[in-house]
Amino acid sequence: MVDKKVRHILGLSGGKDSTALALYLKDKIPEIEYFFCDTHKELPETYAYLKKIEILLGKKIKILEAKRGFDHWLAIKKGFLPSPRKRWCTEQLKISPIERFVGKDEAVSYIALRADEDRVGYISTKPNIKPVFPFMNDGLIKKDIFKIIKESGIGIPEYYSWRSRSGCFFCFFQRKIEWVKLSEIHPDLFEEAVKYEQEHKDGRRYFWNEDESLLDLAARKEHIIADYEKSMMQKKRNLPNRPLYEVLETVLEDESDDFCFVCHL
Ligand code: SF4
Incomplete structure:
Protein backbone atom coordinates (compact mmCIF):
# COMPACT_ATOMS: atom_id res chain seq x y z
CA MET A 1 0.00 0.00 0.00
CA TRP A 162 -0.80 53.79 9.68
CA ARG A 163 -2.39 50.42 10.38
CA SER A 164 -1.08 47.32 12.10
CA ARG A 165 -3.04 44.58 10.37
CA SER A 166 -3.86 43.23 6.96
CA GLY A 167 -7.42 42.29 6.03
CA CYS A 168 -10.35 44.02 4.36
CA PHE A 169 -10.13 47.80 4.13
CA PHE A 170 -13.48 48.03 5.94
CA CYS A 171 -12.69 45.45 8.62
CA PHE A 172 -14.85 46.12 11.70
CA PHE A 173 -11.87 45.32 13.92
CA GLN A 174 -10.15 48.54 12.85
CA ARG A 175 -9.33 51.11 15.48
CA LYS A 176 -10.68 54.66 15.09
CA ILE A 177 -7.36 56.18 14.09
CA GLU A 178 -7.05 53.52 11.39
CA TRP A 179 -10.40 54.63 9.94
CA VAL A 180 -9.18 58.22 9.97
CA LYS A 181 -5.97 57.23 8.21
CA LEU A 182 -7.94 55.18 5.67
CA SER A 183 -9.97 58.29 4.88
CA GLU A 184 -6.75 60.25 4.29
CA ILE A 185 -4.64 57.65 2.49
CA HIS A 186 -7.37 55.86 0.53
CA PRO A 187 -10.34 58.26 0.35
CA ASP A 188 -11.95 56.12 -2.38
CA LEU A 189 -11.93 53.04 -0.13
CA PHE A 190 -13.24 55.05 2.82
CA GLU A 191 -16.07 56.28 0.60
CA GLU A 192 -16.82 52.69 -0.43
CA ALA A 193 -16.96 51.68 3.25
CA VAL A 194 -19.40 54.57 3.91
CA LYS A 195 -21.58 53.34 1.02
CA TYR A 196 -21.82 49.88 2.56
CA GLU A 197 -23.09 51.49 5.77
CA GLN A 198 -25.63 53.62 3.94
CA GLU A 199 -26.77 51.33 1.16
CA HIS A 200 -26.86 47.83 2.59
CA LYS A 201 -30.14 46.15 1.92
CA ASP A 202 -31.23 44.33 5.07
CA GLY A 203 -33.01 47.30 6.65
CA ARG A 204 -30.86 47.38 9.82
CA ARG A 205 -29.01 50.43 11.09
CA TYR A 206 -25.43 49.32 10.62
CA PHE A 207 -22.07 50.90 11.47
CA TRP A 208 -18.76 49.12 10.81
CA ASN A 209 -17.49 50.78 13.92
CA GLU A 210 -20.53 49.79 16.01
CA ASP A 211 -20.84 52.92 18.18
CA GLU A 212 -20.76 55.60 15.46
CA SER A 213 -21.14 55.96 11.71
CA LEU A 214 -18.06 56.52 9.58
CA LEU A 215 -19.29 60.00 8.66
CA ASP A 216 -19.67 60.91 12.35
CA LEU A 217 -16.22 59.49 13.04
CA ALA A 218 -14.71 61.49 10.16
CA ALA A 219 -16.41 64.66 11.42
CA ARG A 220 -14.48 64.46 14.68
CA LYS A 221 -11.22 63.26 13.19
CA GLU A 222 -9.17 66.15 14.67
CA HIS A 223 -10.05 64.89 18.12
CA ILE A 224 -9.12 61.27 17.22
CA ILE A 225 -5.81 62.41 15.71
CA ALA A 226 -4.99 64.50 18.79
CA ASP A 227 -5.60 61.50 21.09
CA TYR A 228 -3.50 59.30 18.86
CA GLU A 229 -0.59 61.76 18.76
CA LYS A 230 -0.65 62.05 22.52
CA SER A 231 -0.48 58.26 22.89
CA MET A 232 2.34 58.05 20.35
CA MET A 233 4.38 60.66 22.27
CA GLN A 234 3.93 58.78 25.53
CA LYS A 235 4.85 55.43 23.96
CA LYS A 236 7.90 56.89 22.22
CA ARG A 237 9.15 58.05 25.61
CA ASN A 238 8.55 54.55 27.07
CA LEU A 239 10.02 52.75 24.05
CA PRO A 240 13.06 54.82 23.07
CA ASN A 241 15.09 53.78 20.00
CA ARG A 242 12.28 51.64 18.60
CA PRO A 243 11.10 52.08 15.00
CA LEU A 244 7.88 54.04 14.59
CA TYR A 245 5.90 51.06 13.29
CA GLU A 246 6.63 49.16 16.50
CA VAL A 247 5.51 52.11 18.61
CA LEU A 248 2.36 52.44 16.46
CA GLU A 249 1.54 48.76 16.89
CA THR A 250 1.77 49.10 20.67
CA VAL A 251 -0.47 52.18 20.65
CA LEU A 252 -3.07 50.38 18.54
CA GLU A 253 -2.93 47.29 20.74
CA ASP A 254 -3.65 49.52 23.73
CA GLU A 255 -6.77 50.89 22.05
CA SER A 256 -8.21 47.49 21.21
CA ASP A 257 -6.81 44.05 20.77
CA ASP A 258 -9.88 42.53 19.10
CA PHE A 259 -8.84 40.88 15.91
CA CYS A 260 -9.72 38.11 13.53
CA PHE A 261 -7.73 34.98 14.28
CA VAL A 262 -7.85 33.95 10.63
CA CYS A 263 -7.42 37.20 8.70
CA HIS A 264 -4.84 39.06 10.76
CA LEU A 265 -1.74 36.92 11.09
S1 SF4 B 1 -12.89 39.70 9.78
FE1 SF4 B 1 -11.58 39.19 8.01
S2 SF4 B 1 -12.97 38.82 6.29
FE2 SF4 B 1 -14.14 39.89 7.91
S3 SF4 B 1 -14.00 42.06 7.39
FE3 SF4 B 1 -12.31 41.63 8.83
S4 SF4 B 1 -10.55 41.13 7.51
FE4 SF4 B 1 -12.42 40.96 6.22
Whole structure:
Protein backbone atom coordinates (compact mmCIF):
# COMPACT_ATOMS: atom_id res chain seq x y z
CA MET A 1 0.00 0.00 0.00
CA VAL A 2 1.34 3.44 -0.95
CA ASP A 3 1.51 5.99 1.90
CA LYS A 4 -0.88 8.89 1.41
CA LYS A 5 1.06 12.06 0.65
CA VAL A 6 0.80 14.70 3.35
CA ARG A 7 0.48 18.29 2.10
CA HIS A 8 2.14 21.19 3.88
CA ILE A 9 0.22 24.45 3.66
CA LEU A 10 0.76 27.99 4.90
CA GLY A 11 -1.75 30.82 4.58
CA LEU A 12 -0.34 34.28 3.91
CA SER A 13 -2.36 37.31 4.94
CA GLY A 14 -0.06 40.07 3.73
CA GLY A 15 0.85 40.67 7.38
CA LYS A 16 4.28 40.48 9.02
CA ASP A 17 3.81 37.31 11.09
CA SER A 18 2.66 34.98 8.30
CA THR A 19 5.34 36.46 6.02
CA ALA A 20 8.01 35.81 8.64
CA LEU A 21 6.77 32.25 9.05
CA ALA A 22 6.98 31.63 5.29
CA LEU A 23 10.57 32.89 5.36
CA TYR A 24 11.36 30.88 8.49
CA LEU A 25 10.13 27.62 6.90
CA LYS A 26 11.23 28.25 3.30
CA ASP A 27 14.33 26.06 3.43
CA LYS A 28 13.14 23.77 6.22
CA ILE A 29 10.02 22.62 4.29
CA PRO A 30 10.61 23.36 0.60
CA GLU A 31 7.43 21.52 -0.51
CA ILE A 32 5.20 23.94 1.40
CA GLU A 33 2.19 25.33 -0.54
CA TYR A 34 1.44 29.00 0.05
CA PHE A 35 -2.03 30.42 -0.34
CA PHE A 36 -3.89 33.68 0.18
CA CYS A 37 -7.66 33.95 0.68
CA ASP A 38 -8.71 36.95 -1.36
CA THR A 39 -11.82 38.79 -0.17
CA HIS A 40 -11.44 41.21 -3.12
CA LYS A 41 -11.52 43.97 -0.50
CA GLU A 42 -7.92 43.98 0.67
CA LEU A 43 -5.74 47.05 0.72
CA PRO A 44 -3.66 47.75 -2.41
CA GLU A 45 -0.60 47.61 -0.14
CA THR A 46 -1.45 44.00 0.73
CA TYR A 47 -1.61 42.90 -2.90
CA ALA A 48 1.70 44.69 -3.57
CA TYR A 49 3.32 43.03 -0.56
CA LEU A 50 2.15 39.58 -1.67
CA LYS A 51 3.93 40.10 -4.99
CA LYS A 52 7.13 40.91 -3.11
CA ILE A 53 6.73 37.79 -0.96
CA GLU A 54 6.33 35.63 -4.07
CA ILE A 55 9.60 36.95 -5.46
CA LEU A 56 11.41 36.32 -2.20
CA LEU A 57 10.02 32.81 -1.81
CA GLY A 58 10.55 32.01 -5.48
CA LYS A 59 7.15 30.34 -5.55
CA LYS A 60 3.60 31.23 -6.58
CA ILE A 61 1.08 32.03 -3.89
CA LYS A 62 -2.19 30.29 -4.74
CA ILE A 63 -5.09 32.74 -4.60
CA LEU A 64 -8.22 31.17 -3.14
CA GLU A 65 -11.73 32.48 -3.84
CA ALA A 66 -10.50 34.59 -6.76
CA LYS A 67 -13.94 34.47 -8.42
CA ARG A 68 -16.20 34.93 -5.41
CA GLY A 69 -15.27 37.78 -3.15
CA PHE A 70 -17.06 39.73 -0.42
CA ASP A 71 -19.80 41.25 -2.62
CA HIS A 72 -20.81 37.83 -3.94
CA TRP A 73 -21.36 36.60 -0.39
CA LEU A 74 -23.02 39.82 0.72
CA ALA A 75 -25.64 39.31 -2.03
CA ILE A 76 -26.16 35.72 -0.88
CA LYS A 77 -26.60 37.02 2.69
CA LYS A 78 -29.24 39.44 1.36
CA GLY A 79 -27.22 42.52 2.28
CA PHE A 80 -26.59 41.48 5.90
CA LEU A 81 -23.20 43.03 6.69
CA PRO A 82 -20.85 41.11 9.00
CA SER A 83 -19.82 42.26 12.48
CA PRO A 84 -17.64 40.92 15.31
CA ARG A 85 -20.63 38.91 16.57
CA LYS A 86 -21.91 37.74 13.15
CA ARG A 87 -18.68 37.13 11.35
CA TRP A 88 -19.87 35.25 8.26
CA CYS A 89 -17.06 36.87 6.24
CA THR A 90 -14.36 34.86 8.02
CA GLU A 91 -16.28 31.66 7.54
CA GLN A 92 -17.13 32.17 3.86
CA LEU A 93 -14.05 34.03 2.66
CA LYS A 94 -11.28 32.54 4.74
CA ILE A 95 -12.16 29.22 6.42
CA SER A 96 -14.30 27.48 3.77
CA PRO A 97 -11.85 28.24 0.94
CA ILE A 98 -8.99 26.71 2.96
CA GLU A 99 -11.01 23.61 3.68
CA ARG A 100 -12.01 23.29 0.00
CA PHE A 101 -8.38 23.82 -1.03
CA VAL A 102 -7.29 20.90 1.15
CA GLY A 103 -10.30 18.70 0.40
CA LYS A 104 -9.84 15.21 1.78
CA ASP A 105 -6.04 15.32 1.65
CA GLU A 106 -4.01 14.94 4.80
CA ALA A 107 -2.43 18.33 5.48
CA VAL A 108 -0.21 20.06 7.99
CA SER A 109 -1.25 23.69 8.34
CA TYR A 110 1.46 26.05 9.63
CA ILE A 111 0.11 28.89 11.74
CA ALA A 112 2.00 32.08 12.54
CA LEU A 113 1.06 32.54 16.19
CA ARG A 114 4.01 33.71 18.27
CA ALA A 115 5.24 32.45 21.61
CA ASP A 116 4.35 35.81 23.24
CA GLU A 117 0.70 35.68 22.12
CA ASP A 118 -2.13 34.45 24.23
CA ARG A 119 -4.45 33.73 21.32
CA VAL A 120 -5.88 30.83 19.47
CA GLY A 121 -5.32 30.83 15.71
CA TYR A 122 -7.53 29.16 13.15
CA ILE A 123 -7.73 25.51 14.02
CA SER A 124 -9.68 23.52 11.50
CA THR A 125 -12.35 21.22 12.78
CA LYS A 126 -11.48 18.88 9.89
CA PRO A 127 -9.52 15.93 11.29
CA ASN A 128 -7.37 15.75 8.13
CA ILE A 129 -5.90 19.26 8.76
CA LYS A 130 -3.31 19.25 11.53
CA PRO A 131 -2.30 22.66 12.90
CA VAL A 132 1.36 23.27 13.74
CA PHE A 133 2.72 26.40 15.46
CA PRO A 134 6.44 26.70 14.66
CA PHE A 135 6.96 30.11 16.35
CA MET A 136 5.29 28.91 19.54
CA ASN A 137 7.17 25.63 19.48
CA ASP A 138 10.51 27.38 18.92
CA GLY A 139 9.82 30.25 21.34
CA LEU A 140 9.87 33.09 18.76
CA ILE A 141 8.39 36.37 19.93
CA LYS A 142 7.56 39.71 18.26
CA LYS A 143 11.14 41.00 18.18
CA ASP A 144 12.26 37.79 16.41
CA ILE A 145 9.57 38.28 13.78
CA PHE A 146 10.72 41.84 13.07
CA LYS A 147 14.29 40.52 12.84
CA ILE A 148 13.35 37.85 10.25
CA ILE A 149 11.52 40.46 8.17
CA LYS A 150 14.40 42.92 8.42
CA GLU A 151 17.09 40.41 7.55
CA SER A 152 15.18 39.16 4.50
CA GLY A 153 15.24 42.64 3.02
CA ILE A 154 11.51 42.61 2.18
CA GLY A 155 10.67 45.24 4.77
CA ILE A 156 7.35 45.52 6.54
CA PRO A 157 4.12 46.05 4.56
CA GLU A 158 3.61 49.68 3.55
CA TYR A 159 0.36 50.00 5.50
CA TYR A 160 2.36 49.59 8.72
CA SER A 161 2.90 53.34 8.81
CA TRP A 162 -0.80 53.79 9.68
CA ARG A 163 -2.39 50.42 10.38
CA SER A 164 -1.08 47.32 12.10
CA ARG A 165 -3.04 44.58 10.37
CA SER A 166 -3.86 43.23 6.96
CA GLY A 167 -7.42 42.29 6.03
CA CYS A 168 -10.35 44.02 4.36
CA PHE A 169 -10.13 47.80 4.13
CA PHE A 170 -13.48 48.03 5.94
CA CYS A 171 -12.69 45.45 8.62
CA PHE A 172 -14.85 46.12 11.70
CA PHE A 173 -11.87 45.32 13.92
CA GLN A 174 -10.15 48.54 12.85
CA ARG A 175 -9.33 51.11 15.48
CA LYS A 176 -10.68 54.66 15.09
CA ILE A 177 -7.36 56.18 14.09
CA GLU A 178 -7.05 53.52 11.39
CA TRP A 179 -10.40 54.63 9.94
CA VAL A 180 -9.18 58.22 9.97
CA LYS A 181 -5.97 57.23 8.21
CA LEU A 182 -7.94 55.18 5.67
CA SER A 183 -9.97 58.29 4.88
CA GLU A 184 -6.75 60.25 4.29
CA ILE A 185 -4.64 57.65 2.49
CA HIS A 186 -7.37 55.86 0.53
CA PRO A 187 -10.34 58.26 0.35
CA ASP A 188 -11.95 56.12 -2.38
CA LEU A 189 -11.93 53.04 -0.13
CA PHE A 190 -13.24 55.05 2.82
CA GLU A 191 -16.07 56.28 0.60
CA GLU A 192 -16.82 52.69 -0.43
CA ALA A 193 -16.96 51.68 3.25
CA VAL A 194 -19.40 54.57 3.91
CA LYS A 195 -21.58 53.34 1.02
CA TYR A 196 -21.82 49.88 2.56
CA GLU A 197 -23.09 51.49 5.77
CA GLN A 198 -25.63 53.62 3.94
CA GLU A 199 -26.77 51.33 1.16
CA HIS A 200 -26.86 47.83 2.59
CA LYS A 201 -30.14 46.15 1.92
CA ASP A 202 -31.23 44.33 5.07
CA GLY A 203 -33.01 47.30 6.65
CA ARG A 204 -30.86 47.38 9.82
CA ARG A 205 -29.01 50.43 11.09
CA TYR A 206 -25.43 49.32 10.62
CA PHE A 207 -22.07 50.90 11.47
CA TRP A 208 -18.76 49.12 10.81
CA ASN A 209 -17.49 50.78 13.92
CA GLU A 210 -20.53 49.79 16.01
CA ASP A 211 -20.84 52.92 18.18
CA GLU A 212 -20.76 55.60 15.46
CA SER A 213 -21.14 55.96 11.71
CA LEU A 214 -18.06 56.52 9.58
CA LEU A 215 -19.29 60.00 8.66
CA ASP A 216 -19.67 60.91 12.35
CA LEU A 217 -16.22 59.49 13.04
CA ALA A 218 -14.71 61.49 10.16
CA ALA A 219 -16.41 64.66 11.42
CA ARG A 220 -14.48 64.46 14.68
CA LYS A 221 -11.22 63.26 13.19
CA GLU A 222 -9.17 66.15 14.67
CA HIS A 223 -10.05 64.89 18.12
CA ILE A 224 -9.12 61.27 17.22
CA ILE A 225 -5.81 62.41 15.71
CA ALA A 226 -4.99 64.50 18.79
CA ASP A 227 -5.60 61.50 21.09
CA TYR A 228 -3.50 59.30 18.86
CA GLU A 229 -0.59 61.76 18.76
CA LYS A 230 -0.65 62.05 22.52
CA SER A 231 -0.48 58.26 22.89
CA MET A 232 2.34 58.05 20.35
CA MET A 233 4.38 60.66 22.27
CA GLN A 234 3.93 58.78 25.53
CA LYS A 235 4.85 55.43 23.96
CA LYS A 236 7.90 56.89 22.22
CA ARG A 237 9.15 58.05 25.61
CA ASN A 238 8.55 54.55 27.07
CA LEU A 239 10.02 52.75 24.05
CA PRO A 240 13.06 54.82 23.07
CA ASN A 241 15.09 53.78 20.00
CA ARG A 242 12.28 51.64 18.60
CA PRO A 243 11.10 52.08 15.00
CA LEU A 244 7.88 54.04 14.59
CA TYR A 245 5.90 51.06 13.29
CA GLU A 246 6.63 49.16 16.50
CA VAL A 247 5.51 52.11 18.61
CA LEU A 248 2.36 52.44 16.46
CA GLU A 249 1.54 48.76 16.89
CA THR A 250 1.77 49.10 20.67
CA VAL A 251 -0.47 52.18 20.65
CA LEU A 252 -3.07 50.38 18.54
CA GLU A 253 -2.93 47.29 20.74
CA ASP A 254 -3.65 49.52 23.73
CA GLU A 255 -6.77 50.89 22.05
CA SER A 256 -8.21 47.49 21.21
CA ASP A 257 -6.81 44.05 20.77
CA ASP A 258 -9.88 42.53 19.10
CA PHE A 259 -8.84 40.88 15.91
CA CYS A 260 -9.72 38.11 13.53
CA PHE A 261 -7.73 34.98 14.28
CA VAL A 262 -7.85 33.95 10.63
CA CYS A 263 -7.42 37.20 8.70
CA HIS A 264 -4.84 39.06 10.76
CA LEU A 265 -1.74 36.92 11.09
S1 SF4 B 1 -10.55 41.13 7.51
FE1 SF4 B 1 -12.31 41.63 8.83
S2 SF4 B 1 -14.00 42.06 7.39
FE2 SF4 B 1 -12.42 40.96 6.22
S3 SF4 B 1 -12.97 38.82 6.29
FE3 SF4 B 1 -11.58 39.19 8.01
S4 SF4 B 1 -12.89 39.70 9.78
FE4 SF4 B 1 -14.14 39.89 7.91
